[in-house]
Amino acid sequence: MPTYTIRSRLISICRCYSIETATGEIVFRLVGKVRFARTFVVKDRAGALLLSVRERLLKLDPTYEITQGTAQVAVVRRHTTSGALVDRFTIDLNSQSSMAASDKLWTDDGVRDGL
Numbered sequence: 156m157p158t159y160t161i162r163s164r165l166i167s168i169c170r171c172y173s174i175e176t177a178t179g180e181i182v183f184r185l186v187g188k189v190r191f192a193r194t195f196v197v198k199d200r201a202g203a204l205l206l207s208v209r210e211r212l213l214k215l216d217p218t219y220e221i222t223q224g225t226a227q228v229a230v231v232r233r234h235t236t237s238g239a240l241v242d243r244f245t246i247d248l249n250s251q252s253s254m255a256a257s258d259k260l261w262t263d264d265g266v267r268d269g270l
Contacts, residue, residue: 157176157177158176158177159174159175159176159177159182160174160175160176160177161173161174161175162174162175170185170186170187170195171184171185171186171187172184172185172187173185180200181200182199182200183197183198183199183200183205184197184198184199184200184202185197185198186198193209193210193212194207194208194209194210195207195208196208204224205223206221206222206223206228207221207222207223208220208221209222215235216232216233216234216235217232217233217235218230218231218232218233219231219232226249227249228248228249229246229247229248229249230246230247231244231245231246231247232244232245232246232247
């Protein structure tokens with residue numbers, strides 16, 4: 156299984172990270188910005204924009220809009236009213252399907268397809 160390292164820039168105006176392989180080759184770049192909404196973009200090693208993630212700041216439940224170019228790919232909503240013990244998310248995909256996730260999103264056991 157490949158190993159990746161996330162490195163942040165020491166001096167930066169925004170939150171910038173590089174995702175590198177074990178040999179130090181940059182695979183992706185994440186560039187974060189704060190304006191009226193908090194955004195970050197995912198770029199490939201050549202600097203081409205792959206995805207853009209925008210957090211809507213004036214929402215009761217944290218909401219993240221994921222776009223690819225001008226098309227919205229997904230909307231992820233974290234449900235703050237579901238309790239403090241387990242994080243719960245709803246993931247609405249552009250293909251009109253929905254997924255639900257609970258606990259930590261980086262573990263496979265909390266994500267299920269459909270609601």
